[in-house]
Amino acid sequence: MKIWSISNQKGGVGKTTSVVGLGGLLAERGERVLLVDLDPHGSLTSYFGQDPDSLEQSLYHLFFEQRWRNVDIIRDTLKPTSLANVSMLPATTSLATLERQVSGQDGMGLVLARTLAQLWDDFDYALLDTPPILGVLLVNALAACQQLVIPTQTEHLALKGLERMVHTLQMVMKSQKRPLPYTIVPTLFDRRTSASLTSLKEMRRTYQDSLWDEAIPVDTRLRDASHEGCFPHQMDPNTRGVRAYRHLLAHLDQG
Amino acid sequence: MNNNDILIDYFDCLLHEPELHPKDVLNTPLDDALHAVTSVSPDTDSDLDTVLNTTLIIDTSSESLSLTFSTDTIAVGQRLITLLPVSALSGAVPESLSHVAAQRWLAGLQLLSVAQECQPGRLKSQLLSVCRGALAYG
Numbered sequence: 001m002k003i004w005s006i007s008n009q010k011g012g013v014g015k016t017t018s019v020v021g022l023g024g025l026l027a028e029r030g031e032r033v034l035l036v037d038l039d040p041h042g043s044l045t046s047y048f049g050q051d052p053d054s055l056e057q058s059l060y061h062l063f064f065e066q067r068w069r070n071v072d073i074i075r076d077t078l079k080p081t082s083l084a085n086v087s088m089l090p091a092t093t094s095l096a097t098l099e100r101q102v103s104g105q106d107g108m109g110l111v112l113a114r115t116l117a118q119l120w121d122d123f124d125y126a127l128l129d130t131p132p133i134l135g136v137l138l139v140n141a142l143a144a145c146q147q148l149v150i151p152t153q154t155e156h157l158a159l160k161g162l163e164r165m166v167h168t169l170q171m172v173m174k175s176q177k178r179p180l181p182y183t184i185v186p187t188l189f190d191r192r193t194s195a196s197l198t199s200l201k202e203m204r205r206t207y208q209d210s211l212w213d214e215a216i217p218v219d220t221r222l223r224d225a226s227h228e229g230c231f232p233h234q235m236d237p238n239t240r241g242v243r244a245y246r247h248l249l250a251h252l253d254q255g
Numbered sequence: 256m257n258n259n260d261i262l263i264d265y266f267d268c269l270l271h272e273p274e275l276h277p278k279d280v281l282n283t284p285l286d287d288a289l290h291a292v293t294s295v296s297p298d299t300d301s302d303l304d305t306v307l308n309t310t311l312i313i314d315t316s317s318e319s320l321s322l323t324f325s326t327d328t329i330a331v332g333q334r335l336i337t338l339l340p341v342s343a344l345s346g347a348v349p350e351s352l353s354h355v356a357a358q359r360w361l362a363g364l365q366l367l368s369v370a371q372e373c374q375p376g377r378l379k380s381q382l383l384s385v386c387r388g389a390l391a392y393g
Contacts, residue, residue: 109269110375117380134262139269171259175266177374 003116003126004252005145009168010161011132014151014187016043017222017232019129021245022149022252024231027086031124035081036089036112038141039131040096048081049229050090058092063108064101068115075122082230087123089115099135112140134168142172147255148182152203154189154196154215159203166207181255182210185248189215212251216244271375 004022006015016039023033037044038059042052052058057077062068067077078087102108116126128141142148148169152162162184173180184207190196203211219241225232233242256264363386370382 104268106268107270107272109266110272136269139266143270168262171262172266172270175263175270 001116001120001123001126002147003128003145004147004149005128005130005141006149006151007128007130007138007141007165008150008152008161009132009134009138009165010153010158013132013153013158013161014216015039015132016047016129017226018149018151018185018187018216018245018248019044019127020047020226021216021222021232021241022249023086023125023127024083024233025242025245025249026125026127027083027231028233031085032122033086034078034089034116034119034123034126035086036116036126036128037091038095038112038137039091039129040093040098040137041131042091042093044088044129045079045090045092047226047229048079048088050079050088052090052092055090055092058090058095059112060092060094060098062089062115063095063098063111068111068118071118074115074118082234086231095131095137098137102136108136109139109143113144116144138168139172142169142180143176145180147252148180149252150182150184151187151216152184154186154199154203156195156199159199159206162203162207183252183255184211186212186215188218190218212248214244214247214251216248217241219244 006019006022008015019035023035026033035044036059037052040052042050045052045055045058057073059077062074062077067073074089077089079090081088112128119126128145130138130141150162150165152158166182169180169182184203186200186203188196189200200215217240219239221236221239222232222241225235228235232239232245236242366382367386370379370386373379373382
């Protein structure tokens with residue numbers, strides 16, 4: 001199983017859209033994909049028609065009640081998506097209380113890694129949608145993944161978030177004593193605005209080694225797909241956004 | 256403490272577990288002990304250094320088996336296979352608990368203590384899976 005975490009400590013940068021976009025394209029080529037929602041807001045969970053306020057089983061229960069030890073319970077927690085070979089491990093809003101519940105407990109950053117280890121042969125890829133805040137959930141994602149994707153909106157304030165994310169990553173790598181490759185992905189790029197062009201130029205100057213050399217454009221079809229609860233390529237395989245995610249997937253596959 | 260120190264302490268707490276005393280490991284159900292020292296993440300150089308520089312000596316009444324982990328991972332794999340039960344390799348079910356099987360069980364426990372010293376990583380997980388085989392079927 002390959003595990004990619006889609007993370008940024010800033011919200012609204014296209015994390016969930018990237019998880020869904022990449023996950024759908026992986027499934028299109030026949031991969032078995034698991035999407036994991038670690039965000040208490042449950043955007044990914046809602047995307048596929050599940051209610052994060054009323055689900056009885058979620059990632060929270062695997063954490064708090066240590067149900068990650070039982071692979072049958074983990075499998076029962078998974079939910080279907082609009083594609084047969086894509087499953088989702090949903091979030092509930094109770095995840096927001098996890099920080100307080102597990103505070104001070106050693107090793108709680110490794111629960112997701114263990115959960116995915118139990119599902120190792122069930123899936124080819126796991127894509128992790130993380131919350132936009134530094135906490136136990138983001139640390140779990142960073143500890144479990146083999147590659148980090150950092151979507152970054154092409155606007156000035158997002159650059160500060162990117163700086164913070166890279167700093168966090170460096171400290172987690174130091175704590176874990178292992179390198180973690182990462183790719184910065186410019187998102188919501190609108191070439192008609194000077195803010196987008198200036199931000200992209202700044203990203204290229206500062207992060208030239210880790211920056212993907214293309215960008216995910218603003219594309220209303222991506223939003224339309226979330227309305228329909230389907231993967232973007234199912235709605236329109238040739239839209240600009242889907243084409244960009246295809247290029248990104250080809251880039252990440254090389255990494 | 257500055258901001259970085261606080262964050263590093265936070266990450267260290269979340270990403271590392273308290274050391275278990277070997278006695279506690281042996282008094283804990285096997286599955287719990289294995290879970291307590293297992294995690295998955297890619298290998299690191301420090302994992303390899305810890306394990307590959309370790310010499311594990313297993314004394315038996317019939318022979319003295321010295322397993323020195325070298326830097327050759329293939330050799331490590333071949334040596335670990337000696338700890339797997341015959342039944343796991345051939346599919347045959349042993350008729351009774353033999354002396355050899357008992358020795359294998361002891362070897363598995365010793366290997367478990369070696370694995371416990373390793374940093375979390377795939378190598379550690381593989382060591383533990385061998386322990387599990389040796390202890391469960393030995």
